[in-house]
Amino acid sequence: MFTDTHCHLTYLAGRGIDAASVIRELADKKVPFVLDSGTRSNDLKERIDFINGITASVQDSSLKERAASMLRFGAGIWPDKEAIADRFLHMDVLREQIELCDEKRLCAIGECGFDRHWNTDDADEEGERELFDMQLELARELELPLIVHSRDAFEQTLAGIKNAGEKKGVLHCYSYGVEQARAFLDEGWYISLSGSVTYAKKAQISETEKLVRFIPADRLLLETDAPYLAPVPFRGKPNTPLLIEHTYRFVANIRGLSTEELAAAVLQNARRLFGS
Structure with missing residues (x-):
């Protein structure tokens, strides 16, 4: 089944989606790995309690076990x-x-x-860099990979990674081109594609296909970033990890693979980066 390496399950309710129903269905489909990513300094306990409450309410014991075992957490700012x-x-x-x-x-x-895109002041950039550096250091201390958000900030992001010498992490919801991907890959990082990869306009299709083909098989991850960025044909609607199969089909078609082959490769990459 289809691994989702980045989503925000506690945000689903705000989009009118029953997270408990989604998690039960994911477990029923035997999805092996779903990573709930953090965005606020104080949200880890809240997210763990939320997920634990849902899994505790599952009556079927095997389903309960699968729901608990498939879920992983990121903690960040x-x-x-x-x-x-x-x-x-x-x-x-x-x-x-x-x-x-x-x-x-x-x-x-x-x-x-x-x-x-949002933080345009010079003071913001300096603060972003310090906040990023501190989280890089924390990841190093805990021997954990880093999940990186980078929007309109290729140079700043690459410099931060290079300066820290960090070789363990992923560029989530990747939004740059092939040459930028090459720079991140050269530093040892993974690239994660979201449903937005299915949005390419006619003038961008060629570049999107080049990017999808360019990422090495052992460095590719796929994600939903749910409840955002639902893939075509659900673009503009609330997203859930259940919709990621459409992104897998899109990417598999471009790479000349079956969805099963792609799913197996992405799961292997997720386990290599994040642990089993």
């Missing part, structure tokens, strides 16, 4: 303006959350990174 301004306080909170939760399913730090 998305670079919004408030988090950037109070970055040292937020890092203290993040560290405290990780220590108190002692969550065995925590498999990554993030998402974190740079967003030059």
Whole structure:
């Protein structure tokens, strides 16, 4: 079945989606791996409690076990303006959350990174860099990979990775081209494609196909970023991990693979990066 390496399950309700129903269906379909990514310094416990509450309510014991075992967590701070301004306080909170939760399913730090679409001030960029560097250091301390958000910030992101010498992480919801992908791959990083890869306009189809073919088989991940970025034919509607099969079909077709072959490769990559 289809691995989803990045989603936000606690956000589904805000889009009118019953997260409990989604998780039960994922378990019923025997989905092997779903990563719920963090965005706020204090959201890890909230997300763990939310998921645990759902899995505890599952009556069927085998389904309950599958639901619990497929889910993994990331813990990180998305670079919004408030988090950037109070970055040292937020890092203290993040560290405290990780220590108190002692969550065995925590498999990554993030998402974190740079967003030059929303954060355009020079002061924002310096703060983003410091917040990113601190989370890179935390990932290194905990020996966990980093989930990186990068929008309109290729140079800043690559510089941050190079300066830290970090070789373990993924560019989630990748939005750059082939040459930028080459630079990240050369640093040892993984590339994750979301449903947005299915949106290519006619003038962009060739470049999208080049990118999809270019990423090495052992560095490719796929994600939903649910509840955002639903793939075609559901573009514009709320997204869930159940819709990721459409992204798999799109990517598999371009790469000349069966969806089963692609699913097996992505699961292997996810386990290699995030642990089994």
